[in-house]
Amino acid sequence: xxxxxxxxxxxxxxxxxxxxxxxxxxxxxxxxxxxxxxxxxxxxxxxxxxxxxxxxxxxxxxxxxxxxxxxxxxxxxxxxxxxxxxxxxxxxxxxxxxxxxxxxxxxxxxxxxxxxxxxxxxxxxxxxxxxxxxxxxxxxxxxxxxxxxxxxxx
Amino acid sequence: xxxxxxxxxxxxxxxxxxxxxxxxxxxxxxxxxxxxxxxxxxxxxxxxxxxxxxxxxxxxxxxxxxxxxxxxxxxxxxxxxxxxxxxxxxxxxxxxxxxxxxxxxxxxxxxxxxxxxxxxxxxxxxxxxxxxxxxxxxxxxxxxxxxxxxxxxxxxxxxxxxxxxxxxxxxxxxxxxxxxxxxxxxxxxxxxxxxxxxxxxxxxxxxxxxxxxxxxxxxxxxxxxxxxxxxxxxxxxxxxxxxxxxxxxxxxxxxxxxxxxxxxxxxxxxxxxxxxxxxxxxxxxxxxxxxxxxxxxxxxxxxxxxxxxxxxxxxxxxxxxxxxxxxxxxxxxxxxxxxxxxxxxxxxxxxxxxxxxxxxxxxxxxxxxxxxxxxxxxxxxxxxxxxxxxxxxxxxxxxxxxxxxxxxxxxxxxxxxxxxxxxxxxxxxxxxxxxxxxxxxxxxxxxxxxxxxxxxxxxxxxxxxxxxxxxxxxxxxxxxxxxxxxxxxxxxxxxxxxxxxxxxxxxxxxxxxxxxxxxxxxxxxxxxxxxxxxxxxxxxxxxxxxxxxxxxxxxxxxxxxxxxxxxxxxxxxxxxxxxxxxxxxxxxxxxxxxxxxxxxxxxxxxxxxxxxxxxxxxxxxxxxxxxxxxxxxxxxxxxxxxxxxxxxxxxxxxxxxxxxxxxxxxxxxxxxxxxxxxxxxxxxxxxxxxxxxxxxxxxxxxxxxxxxxxxxxxxxxxxxxxxxxxxxxxxxxxxxxxxx
Numbered sequence: 076x077x078x079x080x081x082x083x084x085x086x087x088x089x090x091x092x093x094x095x096x097x098x099x100x101x102x103x104x105x106x107x108x109x110x111x112x113x114x115x116x117x118x119x120x121x122x123x124x125x126x127x128x129x130x131x132x133x134x135x136x137x138x139x140x141x142x143x144x145x146x147x148x149x150x151x152x153x154x155x156x157x158x159x160x161x162x163x164x165x166x167x168x169x170x171x172x173x174x175x176x177x178x179x180x181x182x183x184x185x186x187x188x189x190x191x192x193x194x195x196x197x198x199x200x201x202x203x204x205x206x207x208x209x210x211x212x213x214x215x216x217x218x219x220x221x222x223x224x225x226x227x228x229x
Numbered sequence: 230x231x232x233x234x235x236x237x238x239x240x241x242x243x244x245x246x247x248x249x250x251x252x253x254x255x256x257x258x259x260x261x262x263x264x265x266x267x268x269x270x271x272x273x274x275x276x277x278x279x280x281x282x283x284x285x286x287x288x289x290x291x292x293x294x295x296x297x298x299x300x301x302x303x304x305x306x307x308x309x310x311x312x313x314x315x316x317x318x319x320x321x322x323x324x325x326x327x328x329x330x331x332x333x334x335x336x337x338x339x340x341x342x343x344x345x346x347x348x349x350x351x352x353x354x355x356x357x358x359x360x361x362x363x364x365x366x367x368x369x370x371x372x373x374x375x376x377x378x379x380x381x382x383x384x385x386x387x388x389x390x391x392x393x394x395x396x397x398x399x400x401x402x403x404x405x406x407x408x409x410x411x412x413x414x415x416x417x418x419x420x421x422x423x424x425x426x427x428x429x430x431x432x433x434x435x436x437x438x439x440x441x442x443x444x445x446x447x448x449x450x451x452x453x454x455x456x457x458x459x460x461x462x463x464x465x466x467x468x469x470x471x472x473x474x475x476x477x478x479x480x481x482x483x484x485x486x487x488x489x490x491x492x493x494x495x496x497x498x499x500x501x502x503x504x505x506x507x508x509x510x511x512x513x514x515x516x517x518x519x520x521x522x523x524x525x526x527x528x529x530x531x532x533x534x535x536x537x538x539x540x541x542x543x544x545x546x547x548x549x550x551x552x553x554x555x556x557x558x559x560x561x562x563x564x565x566x567x568x569x570x571x572x573x574x575x576x577x578x579x580x581x582x583x584x585x586x587x588x589x590x591x592x593x594x595x596x597x598x599x600x601x602x603x604x605x606x607x608x609x610x611x612x613x614x615x616x617x618x619x620x621x622x623x624x625x626x627x628x629x630x631x632x633x634x635x636x637x638x639x640x641x642x643x644x645x646x647x648x649x650x651x652x653x654x655x656x657x658x659x660x661x662x663x664x665x666x667x668x669x670x671x672x673x674x675x676x677x678x679x680x681x682x683x684x685x686x687x688x689x690x691x692x693x694x695x696x697x698x699x700x701x702x703x704x705x706x707x708x709x710x711x712x713x714x715x716x717x718x719x720x721x722x723x724x725x726x727x728x729x730x731x732x733x734x735x736x737x738x739x740x741x742x743x744x745x746x747x748x749x750x751x752x753x754x755x756x757x758x759x760x761x762x763x764x765x766x767x768x769x770x771x772x773x774x775x776x777x778x779x780x781x782x783x784x785x786x787x788x789x790x791x792x793x794x795x796x797x798x799x800x801x802x803x804x805x806x807x808x809x810x811x812x813x814x815x816x817x818x819x820x821x822x823x824x825x826x827x828x829x830x831x832x833x834x835x836x837x838x839x840x841x842x843x844x845x846x847x848x849x850x851x852x853x854x855x856x857x858x859x860x861x862x863x864x865x866x867x868x869x870x871x872x873x874x875x876x877x878x879x880x881x882x883x884x885x886x887x888x889x890x891x892x893x894x895x896x897x898x899x900x901x902x903x904x905x906x907x908x909x910x911x912x913x914x915x916x917x918x919x920x921x922x923x924x925x926x927x928x929x930x931x932x933x934x935x936x937x938x939x940x941x942x943x944x945x946x947x948x949x950x951x952x953x954x955x956x957x958x959x960x961x962x963x964x965x966x967x968x969x
Contacts, residue, residue: 116859
């Protein structure tokens with residue numbers, strides 16, 4: 076398919092991500108930081124986010140599996156995850172983390188397990204979406220086009 | 230006959246006469262011998278006999294006489310010549326001594342007599358002294374009475390108690406039958422019986438004040454004896470016997486205003502009360518001088534005590550009144566404070582709440598203007614923009630005025646181009662004026678400086694407001710704006726007595742006159758113009774949609790600029806002139822290159838500061854660290870990344886100008902790092918600026934940051950523009966704390 080069409084599809088897709096709340100304005104900021112001196116900035120950050128989050132989720136699962144759950148450690152991990160997701164603009168993951176943290180404070184094991192599931196779910200969703208979006212971008216670049224800037228009026 | 234040497238007495242010894250002589254001689258001798266003994270004995274006993282040697286003489290004389298008479302006893306019978314010769318010797322001696330004694334006595338007896346007269350004299354003196362002692366004692370007793378009375382009188386400050394006590398004590402001291410006090414009535418024409426000693430309830434007897442006796446008493450400050458038949462003294466039922474003597478004395482009633490110490494004795498237009506004292510009838514007692522003196526002294530004391538009581542009453546009343554007023558004032562103050570606090574709270578909230586949506590509307594409308602629009606859409610957007618600008622201005626005005634009232638508003642002083650201000654005003658007003666077909670002319674005096682120091686924005690606002698009013702309220706004609714430097718004589722205006730211009734070398738007074746040919750104002754309404762919210766209701770032509778705040782705000786601004794603003798009009802239909810005088814600072818000849826002295830920096834200045842800036846970023850979270858790094862790299866900084874506090878401390882050097890720290894991560898003691906960095910770099914210019922970067926925070930955290938020694942605080946998420954402006958601000962002011 077031709078570049079213009081691909082670009083339009085990318086724009087629509089990205090817009091939908093914003094509309095559905097997967098991403099927020101912070102992601103736009105990241106995109107703005109990408110320039111000639113830093114052409115793969117977004118990809119790098121997103122990849123780093125994926126790696127970091129996988130590790131954190133594994134740690135969380137292990138921590139909550141223990142007979143005596145160390146809520147402090149759990150809280151620390153969730154805090155990290157929240158920080159990463161908010162830095163990248165993964166809004167729903169961030170919100171889920173916030174809820175997770177409040178339950179950690181209450182030391183409610185069942186609720187925290189549920190939250191962990193929620194966070195994982197949101198994470199995989201957004202990971203999927205971002206990977207699709209990045210693939211689209213790669214295709215456009217490979218076809219010789221340039222990635223259109225999303226301008227949104229909030 | 231034997232021829233003996235005896236001498237025969239002439240008479241026979243048995244003759245009766247001779248016997249009696251014999252016995253008398255014997256007794257004489259006895260007496261003569263015992264007298265000296267007695268004398269010696271008694272003189273020895275007494276200590277004060279001065280003439281001892283006279284005694285000796287006397288003694289000798291008497292002893293010799295005794296001896297003579299004793300020897301004489303032997304001459305009654307036949308005695309020898311020896312006896313006769315002894316007798317003769319004795320007699321001779323006696324004669325000698327007695328002659329000497331006689332001679333001596335001539336001297337001594339007058340002395341003895343004078344002793345006697347002296348004794349008499351001393352006795353008289355003693356009697357006199359006794360009398361005087363008696364007098365003094367009496368006086369002292371009187372004094373004691375007075376003191377006691379005074380003490381009694383002065384031990385209370387209650388008027389009635391004072392007077393009653395006086396009468397009681399006087400009655401007791403002087404043993405009076407009756408004691409009464411007559412006070413002048415309010416009209417001053419009569420004396421009313423107010424207090425008596427014996428009668429419990431004095432009925433309101435009144436006596437006219439202009440009685441000769443009363444006048445006599447009032448005219449002297451001594452106690453005066455009056456006749457018992459005087460109306461003031463007729464207090465008792467007429468007794469059968471002689472009524473006792475009556476004395477009356479005046480009691481000055483002193484008022485506060487009469488306390489002139491210098492003319493104390495000359496109490497001229499004073500009111501007096503009359504105190505009447507009656508001795509018991511049938512007692513034949515007389516008034517003694519010391520008693521009268523006592524009465525006078527007491528009267529004076531009473532006067533003073535009464536005045537004190539009056540003063541005290543007055544001051545107690547005043548104090549109670551003050552206390553009441555105090556309480557009321559306190560209440561009012563508290564209410565006012567509550568009201569002010571409520572208003573401030575309201576304003577604080579509305580300030581933010583109102584401005585935010587306004588800014589959003591304005592910003593987005595202006596952004597919208599940049600996009601592609603159809604002409605109709607463009608018109609609509611422009612209208613939205615204009616209306617929202619107006620609304621924003623109105624909100625700002627209201628909030629400004631409240632800020633002005635708090636006194637919290639300060640002028641933004643800066644150097645600006647005065648001519649440009651006027652040109653701008655003209656440009657803004659020209660469109661409206663041309664629509665209304667009004668001719669606007671601007672005249673700037675040649676000696677008006679081109680540049681001045683002052684608050685440009687507010688000055689323009691004020692001038693614009695006045696010119697705008699002129700245009701608004703003129704249907705036709707012309708508007709003329711003149712501006713010149715005010716000289717001293719034009720400065721003083723009779724309408725502004727409190728406006729005291731002070732000329733100095735660094736300042737000048739700008740005078741702006743805006744004259745319009747519009748509908749004018751009734752001169753009586755002029756004072757109301759500058760009161761906020763007071764609309765001029767009288768003229769129907771005023772369809773101004775303004776809230777009436779404009780002129781009030783202008784007045785406030787002008788006052789802040791130490792100036793004065795007023796409006797003159799000759800009446801309705803005759804147009805009016807608004808005159809404005811403000812104090813501006815003189816600017817030196819500025820050329821364009823000096824203009825960057827102004828507080829706001831042009832943006833490229835900031836850009837050059839950031840480019841190449843060496844910064845250190847500390848963040849445990851890999852993703853957010855990368856994002857921050859990307860941000861800073863995009864801005865052109867030289868970024869070093871660290872992931873822990875130890876690394877941070879290790880790598881930080883004086884080359885790094887700024888250190889960004891994420892402080893919301895549990896486990897990182899950012900305050901500790903701050904303190905250690907402070908210790909590492911003791912010189913302030915070597916130390917990098919420490920900025921906390923955090924996603925969530927509250928006022929407490931902010932205060933902790935400030936206290937720990939951080940130079941700044943930024944909230945995440947940080948946009949590109951925000952980071953740029955923050956860095957610029959930070960580098961310029963060396964401190965940046967975002968408002969929480």
